[in-house]
Amino acid sequence: MSFETIPERLPAEDGVGGSWVLPMTVAAVLTVTAVTLFHLWMQTRRYVKLGNLIPGPVAYPLVGNANMLLGKTHNQIMEKAMELSYIYGPVARGWIGYHLVVFLTEPSDVEIILNSYVHLEKSSEYRFFKPWLGDGLLISSGDKWRSHRKLIAPAFHQNVLKTFIDVFNDNSRAVVQRMANEVGHEFDCHDYMSEVTVDILLETAMGSTRTGQNKEGFEYAMAVMKMCDILHKRQLKIHLRLDPLFNLTGVKKEQERLLHIIHGLTRKVVKQKKTLFERNAAEGRLPSPSLTDIIGKEEKPGEGAPSAPAFISQGSMLRDDLDDNDENDIGEKRRLAFLDLMIESANAGANISDEEIKEEVDTIMFEGHDTTAAGSSFVLCLLGIHQDVQERVYAELRQIFGDSTRKATFADTLEMKYLERVIFETLRMFPPVPIIARKINEDVQLASKNYTIPAGTTVVIGTYKIHHREDLFPEPEKFNPDNFLPERTQNRHYYSYIPFSAGPRSCVGRKYAMLKLKVLLSTILRSYRVRSNLTEKDFKLQADIILKRTDGFLVQLEPRLP
Numbered sequence: 001m002s003f004e005t006i007p008e009r010l011p012a013e014d015g016v017g018g019s020w021v022l023p024m025t026v027a028a029v030l031t032v033t034a035v036t037l038f039h040l041w042m043q044t045r046r047y048v049k050l051g052n053l054i055p056g057p058v059a060y061p062l063v064g065n066a067n068m069l070l071g072k073t074h075n076q077i078m079e080k081a082m083e084l085s086y087i088y089g090p091v092a093r094g095w096i097g098y099h100l101v102v103f104l105t106e107p108s109d110v111e112i113i114l115n116s117y118v119h120l121e122k123s124s125e126y127r128f129f130k131p132w133l134g135d136g137l138l139i140s141s142g143d144k145w146r147s148h149r150k151l152i153a154p155a156f157h158q159n160v161l162k163t164f165i166d167v168f169n170d171n172s173r174a175v176v177q178r179m180a181n182e183v184g185h186e187f188d189c190h191d192y193m194s195e196v197t198v199d200i201l202l203e204t205a206m207g208s209t210r211t212g213q214n215k216e217g218f219e220y221a222m223a224v225m226k227m228c229d230i231l232h233k234r235q236l237k238i239h240l241r242l243d244p245l246f247n248l249t250g251v252k253k254e255q256e257r258l259l260h261i262i263h264g265l266t267r268k269v270v271k272q273k274k275t276l277f278e279r280n281a282a283e284g285r286l287p288s289p290s291l292t293d294i295i296g297k298e299e300k301p302g303e304g305a306p307s308a309p310a311f312i313s314q315g316s317m318l319r320d321d322l323d324d325n326d327e328n329d330i331g332e333k334r335r336l337a338f339l340d341l342m343i344e345s346a347n348a349g350a351n352i353s354d355e356e357i358k359e360e361v362d363t364i365m366f367e368g369h370d371t372t373a374a375g376s377s378f379v380l381c382l383l384g385i386h387q388d389v390q391e392r393v394y395a396e397l398r399q400i401f402g403d404s405t406r407k408a409t410f411a412d413t414l415e416m417k418y419l420e421r422v423i424f425e426t427l428r429m430f431p432p433v434p435i436i437a438r439k440i441n442e443d444v445q446l447a448s449k450n451y452t453i454p455a456g457t458t459v460v461i462g463t464y465k466i467h468h469r470e471d472l473f474p475e476p477e478k479f480n481p482d483n484f485l486p487e488r489t490q491n492r493h494y495y496s497y498i499p500f501s502a503g504p505r506s507c508v509g510r511k512y513a514m515l516k517l518k519v520l521l522s523t524i525l526r527s528y529r530v531r532s533n534l535t536e537k538d539f540k541l542q543a544d545i546i547l548k549r550t551d552g553f554l555v556q557l558e559p560r561l562p
C-alpha cells in the first residue's frame, strides 16, 4: 500500500516544488538585473558622479552605506563616525541608498556652509521635531525663519538678559540647597541640572514658576527628555523613520502622551499671558518701558553699559544679529519673559499668530533645556576630575566675592574670566550639539579640496570631531581651559570652535546660556567642592541629539566652609 501511494504523492510534491522554483528563479534574475541596471544608470547621474569623487567607504547597490548603521547602538555610531573621519579625512561621504551625505570637519569648508544665507535650510532629519516644535525657529526656513529670527533676536538682548540675573540666582541657590541631600555619596548631577534648567526656563521663557507641590515643571522636563529619546530612535530605526509604520507603533502613542504634557503646559501659559496682556492693554496699562524702549535707544556713555559683552566671540571680529544688539545697550529696565516680549511684539503689529508664539516658546524650552543641562553637567564632572582647575575657579570666585555669600551680579559675571574659559573648554571637548546638518540647495565648491557638493546633498558638520582636531587644539583630549586664552583664540580659524554653531543661523540663546551657566556654576562652586572617581577617558558618550554620558554624570560633593 505504501508502495502504491508513494508514487501518487511524489509527483504532487514535485509539482508543488516545481511550481515555485522556476518563477522564483526568474524573479530573482529579473530583480538582480533590474537592480544592476538601475544602479548603473544612477552611476551616470551627475549627482552620484560628483558624490563618488569624494572619499568614503564602498557603497552597495540600493543600500549605499546604510548597512553601517544597522543594529548599532548610539555609542557604536559615534565611534564609527569618528573612525571614518580618521580614515577618509576632513571631507568624507556616505550614501544612504542614493542620497548623498557629506561630512565636513575643515573649518574653511564649514564656514562656506554656515556663513551663507543660501544654505540655511535644515536637513530632512529635523522633520521628526515637527510634531513637537511645529515651525519654530530651529526648523523653519525661508521667509518665516527670517521674520521670526528678526522678531526673537531682540528678546535675547543683553538688557533683557540682565533682568534674568535674579531668576538665575534664586534658582541656583535652590538647587544648591536640594543638592545638600547628596553630600557624601556619588550621584548623577544631570538630574539636578536638568530640573534647575527647566525651572529657570519656565520663568524666563514663560514667566511662570514651579512650586513645591506643583510637579508640572518636572513632569515637563521628563517629557522633554523622553521626547529626545524618541527622536533619536526615529533617526536610527528604519521602520520608525517612515510615518505610516511609525504611526502603528507604541512609540507613536508614547510620543502623543508626551506631547500632550509638553503642549498642554505651553498652551496654558500662552493663553494665560495673552489674556492678562489684553486685559491690561484694555485698561490702558501697556508694559513700560516697551521692548523697543529697552533695546531701541542709542547707547549713552556711562549709562550702565558693560565694557565687554557677556559672550566673548573668541577674539574674532565677526559679528552677527546678537552682537549688533549690544550697540543699543541702555542698562537694566524691567523683567520680561520671552513670551511677554512676543505677545508685546504681536500687539505692536508683528506678524506672528498665537500658535506661532506657542511654537517659538516650545522651541526655546527644548533648545534651552537639554543643551545647558548637559553643558553644566559636563563642567561639574570635569572640575571633579581636575581639582587644580577647580581650585583656580574657586580662587577667582573668592577674589570676586571674598567671604560674602551675596548673589552674583551681571558685573561679577564679566569678572569670571577663568570660569568662562572652563565653560568654553568643556563645550569644546563635549559640545552638547555634536553635529549640525543642513540641506544644500545649490552646488557648493569646497575651499579645502577640489570637490563640488551637489545640490540636494545633506551636509553634516562634525562639531565634535572639529573640536578634537590635533592641528587646531594641541593635545585635544587634555582638558585645558588655556586653549581659550585670547592669544590662542586669535590665531585659530573662527569656525574651528562652533559649540553654538555660527553665522546667520547660530544659536540665538548663546549669551543667555553663558550668563546662566556662569551664575549657576559659580553658585554651586562657591558652596561645594566637586569630586569624581573617574577620568574623562572613562566617559561613555551617547551620540544623541544632545551629547550625553550613558554612564551618568556621576560626582560627589563636599560642602565648602562659609
Ligand code: HEM
Residues within 6 Å of the ligand: 137, 138, 139, 149, 363, 364, 367, 368, 369, 371, 372, 375, 427, 431, 432, 433, 435, 436, 437, 498, 499, 500, 501, 504, 505, 506, 507, 508, 509, 510, 512, 513
Ligand atoms: C550650552 C548651551 C547651548 C548650546 C551648546 C546650543 C547650541 C546650539 C546650536 C549648535 C544651534 C544650531 C543648531 C542647528 O543648526 O542645527 C542652536 C540653535 C538654537 N538655539 Fe541653542 N544652544 C544652547 C543654549 C540655548 C538656549 C539657552 C536657548 C534659548 C533659551 C537656545 C535657543 C536656540 C534656538 C531658538 C536655536 C535655533 C536658532 C535658529 O535656527 O535661528 N539655545 N543652539
